[in-house]
Amino acid sequence: MSGWMDSAKKLCITLKANTELEIQSIAMAMLKLPVPISSLAPVKFTPFLSKSNELASPLLDPMKLLKVAADAKNLKFGRVIHAHLVITNRIPRDCRVNQINSLINLYVKCDELFIARQMFDRMSKRNVVSWCALMAGYMQNGSPLDVFELFKKMIVKDNIFPNEYVIATVISSCFDSQMYVEGKQCHGFSLKSGLELHQYVKNALIQMYSKCSDVRAALKILDTVPGYDVFCYNLVLNGLLEHSHVGEAIEVLKLMIDEGTKWNNATFVTIFRICASLKDLKLGKHVHARMLKSDIDDDVYIGSSIIDMYGKCGNVLSGRAFFDQLQNRNVVSWTAIMAAYFQNGFFEEALNLFSKMEIDHIPPNEYTLAVLLNSAAGLSALSHGDQLHARAEKSGLKGNVIVGNALIIMYSKSGDILAAQLVFSNMKCCDSITWNAIITGHSHHCIGKEALNIFHDMLTARECPNYVTFIGVLSACAHLSLVDEGLYYFNHLMKQLGIVPGLEHYTCIVGLLSRSGRLDEAENFMRSNPINWDVVAWRTLLNACYVHRNYDKGKQIAEYLLQMDHEDVGSYILLSNMHARVRRWDGVVKVRKLMRERNVKKEPGVSWLEIRNIAHVFTSEDNKHPESSQIYEMIRDLLTKIRPLGYVPDIAGVLHDIEDEQKIDNLSYHSEKLAVAYGLMKSPSGAPIRVIKNLRMCDDCHTAIKLISKVANRTIIVRDANRFHHFQDGFCSCGDYW
DNA sequence: ATAGGGTTAG
Numbered sequence: 001m002s003g004w005m006d007s008a009k010k011l012c013i014t015l016k017a018n019t020e021l022e023i024q025s026i027a028m029a030m031l032k033l034p035v036p037i038s039s040l041a042p043v044k045f046t047p048f049l050s051k052s053n054e055l056a057s058p059l060l061d062p063m064k065l066l067k068v069a070a071d072a073k074n075l076k077f078g079r080v081i082h083a084h085l086v087i088t089n090r091i092p093r094d095c096r097v098n099q100i101n102s103l104i105n106l107y108v109k110c111d112e113l114f115i116a117r118q119m120f121d122r123m124s125k126r127n128v129v130s131w132c133a134l135m136a137g138y139m140q141n142g143s144p145l146d147v148f149e150l151f152k153k154m155i156v157k158d159n160i161f162p163n164e165y166v167i168a169t170v171i172s173s174c175f176d177s178q179m180y181v182e183g184k185q186c187h188g189f190s191l192k193s194g195l196e197l198h199q200y201v202k203n204a205l206i207q208m209y210s211k212c213s214d215v216r217a218a219l220k221i222l223d224t225v226p227g228y229d230v231f232c233y234n235l236v237l238n239g240l241l242e243h244s245h246v247g248e249a250i251e252v253l254k255l256m257i258d259e260g261t262k263w264n265n266a267t268f269v270t271i272f273r274i275c276a277s278l279k280d281l282k283l284g285k286h287v288h289a290r291m292l293k294s295d296i297d298d299d300v301y302i303g304s305s306i307i308d309m310y311g312k313c314g315n316v317l318s319g320r321a322f323f324d325q326l327q328n329r330n331v332v333s334w335t336a337i338m339a340a341y342f343q344n345g346f347f348e349e350a351l352n353l354f355s356k357m358e359i360d361h362i363p364p365n366e367y368t369l370a371v372l373l374n375s376a377a378g379l380s381a382l383s384h385g386d387q388l389h390a391r392a393e394k395s396g397l398k399g400n401v402i403v404g405n406a407l408i409i410m411y412s413k414s415g416d417i418l419a420a421q422l423v424f425s426n427m428k429c430c431d432s433i434t435w436n437a438i439i440t441g442h443s444h445h446c447i448g449k450e451a452l453n454i455f456h457d458m459l460t461a462r463e464c465p466n467y468v469t470f471i472g473v474l475s476a477c478a479h480l481s482l483v484d485e486g487l488y489y490f491n492h493l494m495k496q497l498g499i500v501p502g503l504e505h506y507t508c509i510v511g512l513l514s515r516s517g518r519l520d521e522a523e524n525f526m527r528s529n530p531i532n533w534d535v536v537a538w539r540t541l542l543n544a545c546y547v548h549r550n551y552d553k554g555k556q557i558a559e560y561l562l563q564m565d566h567e568d569v570g571s572y573i574l575l576s577n578m579h580a581r582v583r584r585w586d587g588v589v590k591v592r593k594l595m596r597e598r599n600v601k602k603e604p605g606v607s608w609l610e611i612r613n614i615a616h617v618f619t620s621e622d623n624k625h626p627e628s629s630q631i632y633e634m635i636r637d638l639l640t641k642i643r644p645l646g647y648v649p650d651i652a653g654v655l656h657d658i659e660d661e662q663k664i665d666n667l668s669y670h671s672e673k674l675a676v677a678y679g680l681m682k683s684p685s686g687a688p689i690r691v692i693k694n695l696r697m698c699d700d701c702h703t704a705i706k707l708i709s710k711v712a713n714r715t716i717i718v719r720d721a722n723r724f725h726h727f728q729d730g731f732c733s734c735g736d737y738w
Numbered sequence: 739a740t741a742g743g744g745t746t747a748g
Contacts, residue, residue, distance in 0.1 A: 105739085132739070165739045172740085200740050207741080234741050266742035273743080304743040335744040342745090370745040405746055436747035468747050475748095504748060 108137035139173035164198035175208040210239015272305040281313035311340025347378035373406035377413040412441030440472035448479035474508035514544030607671035642707035
């Protein structure tokens with residue numbers, strides 16, 4: 001408990017703080033330190049203290065302490081030393097430059113650029129280090145123009161020739177801001193001046209070329225420079241990984257192994273990242289074993305990358321086991337393990353870990369919140385999402401892009417597209433993910449018009465659309481039956497932007513054509529394009545046949561599809577529904593027989609909704625719910641109310657949900673009807689009801705819920721296996737095509 | 739006064 005006290009005394013003694021005022025000011029400042037000084041930077045700091053034997057030691061000079069403070073980014077500690085220097089002020093004039101340089105470095109490292117600049121401006125005499133330290137600050141800050149200006153002034157005004165550190169800093173600020181032309185000029189300069197022979201400069205150049213797409217140039221530098229070290233390799237590997245050139249990364253790794261270059265901590269981190277992106281568990285385990293055998297001390301960086309590797313390779317349990325035995329965990333390790341659960345679909349586990357993290361007193365950051373929000377989105381758990389949103393506001397992270405994006409995704413996937421819009425319009429800065437999330441969100445909600453509006457906003461905002469953008473845009477066009485517009489984007493705009501359409505885009509076109517009734521064209525499009533069409537694409541066409549009641553083509557496609565893929569339950573059900581719609585009961589029986597023979601089982605229909613933070617789950621004909629008799633009464637009541645509006649129970653589209661097809665009565669108690677009825681009973685009037693269903697909604701429920709939304713005067717939002725249906729005033733956003 | 743970890747749109 002009195003750790004800081006001892007340390008304060010030691011510091012006072014060693015700094016020769018004699019007056020009462022000095023001792024007091026140091027002790028007071030140290031009181032405010034978040035950690036005891038001895039744990040500040042254990043490795044670097046303790047030797048000073050222990051060897052000094054509480055006496056003034058030549059080792060413990062303020063300059064070294066300033067470096068400790070800077071490296072630990074501990075502003076408070078740095079200020080103590082600064083205060084001490086101001087009070088004692090016993091440095092001879094000619095040594096003042098170095099002292100101020102150290103102070104500039106301190107403030108730069110602690111993100112106090114303004115103070116650093118002030119100190120710099122007040123210097124009567126400066127050397128290269130002064131300039132360089134401040135330039136490093138601007139580089140870190142992402143202000144390359146300020147770096148260039150200082151660079152110029154240094155040469156012109158002070159007549160100082162840049163050294164290797166200066167030029168390396170300038171190069172770094174070029175590639176951080178993607179100013180490759182300037183970067184190449186620096187390359188030329190360093191060639192002429194001979195500075196490129198320095199390791200720092202070489203590394204900066206390699207890093208620059210690896211960061212822009214010019215991997216070849218980076219490798220060339222690697223080739224031409226004799227005697228490259230681990231740093232070079234690590235930089236190239238990271239540059240390659242950043243552009244997902246995994247194959248070439250492996251090549252470089254082989255080179256590294258041939259050379260016998262010893263791997264260090266950063267190398268292991270990078271290699272685990274490679275394993276993760278390859279999803280190669282075997283390789284990952286191998287490297288892990290090799291790391292354990294080697295003499296390196298694993299640190300918190302390696303720990304996180306190992307957890308991530310196991311997660312990305314689909315082995316959460318190994319990741320968890322490793323996480324559990326870690327003695328040092330920080331935000332990143334926690335985020336990594338939660339992300340591993342999320343990526344493998346264990347959303348609840350990810351959310352549960354959060355409370356454990358809080359018990360450990362580790363505050364979440366933007367990445368943590370993103371993982372949590374995505375997990376909430378995976379469950380469509382609006383209540384969790386809302387809580388996390390409040391959490392983000394409290395911690396001041398709501399302005400962050402990463403958090404904003406995750407909020408949009410969460411709200412959109414949880415069925416609250418209005419909330420997603422609100423987050424979107426309040427975002428200070430967006431990236432391509434933001435735009436894509438809000439566009440595809442609207443598409444999922446079948447709000448095609450708004451999706452296209454936002455797409456045009458995106459173009460005017462000069463954000464470049466990408467592969468994912470067009471999936472959202474093309475499906476919006478499909479919803480609106482804007483065939484020409486969709487084909488224009490597909491045939492021209494994408495080409496113009498250099499985006500090679502993939503299966504998803506082709507499938508959107510099938511949807512676009514077939515939805516607007518051009519079934520033959522859609523089929524021709526599929527047959528004439530040598531794409532590796534998958535079940536989803538064929539089922540899109542099949543579904544269109546079903547909705548447009550083209551029985552013959554539908555049957556033909558279904559048969560073809562079932563030949564191709566024996567397991568796709570959706571196709572069996574569509575075929576069965578198609579038979580039922582034209583009252584071909586023999587056909588229905590045949591499909592069922594086929595399913596039994598091939599042992600294809602339909603998942604039972606399940607719907608759920610949240611009422612006051614509790615999820616209520618319903619299955620068809622559910623009577624397990626404690627209030628089921630009231631729910632059934634509610635349904636009977638609703639059904640009698642909608643009959644005058646033209647509701648007639650539709651047996652055709654629902655047979656697949658009934659085990660015993662004679663029991664027509666059952667369709668009144670489909671899981672989504674139960675959930676909607678319960679929602680109407682339990683939520684205040686005016687509040688939208690959000691229901692989630694695991695399968696495609698059946699025709700009967702769709703009709704019934706449309707009319708229920710009218711008689712009950714409620715917005716009802718149902719997420720089925722494919723999309724969101726917004727029921728309002730007797731209509732559905734999907735336009736009865738789903 | 740060089741390098742390394744965690745998130746995301748379909």
